Amino acid sequence: MADRERLICLSSALAEGGEGFRFPLRTAWGEETGFVVRHQGKVFGYVNRCAHVPVELDWQKGQFFDQSGKYLICSVHGALFSPTTGGCLAGPCRGGRLPALEVVERDGEVFLVESD
Structure with missing residues (x-):
């Protein structure tokens, strides 16, 4: 099986700890949204679905970080996630x-990077 790459956005669209970029994504669960953010100079990508309940994280389109710009936060119940691992650090999905x-x-x- 071959991997292929799909353009998401320009690097300049992602500021450190700032707004993320959303994009359409097909998963095993159907049509969803993916997102990418920049943290500690690197880009990280996740399915836009909370680990606690299947809702999108961003409280406004592209707003994934908490006020400090250090953690990803769920808009529904405030769970905090590591931007580098996606692990839940606090909240009901710990x-x-x-x-x-x-x-x-x-x-x-x-x-x-998509696999066939």
């Missing part, structure tokens, strides 16, 4: 994890 997506950043662009 021990849960956001579904990670394989993303790469190259030549000023961010790509989703």
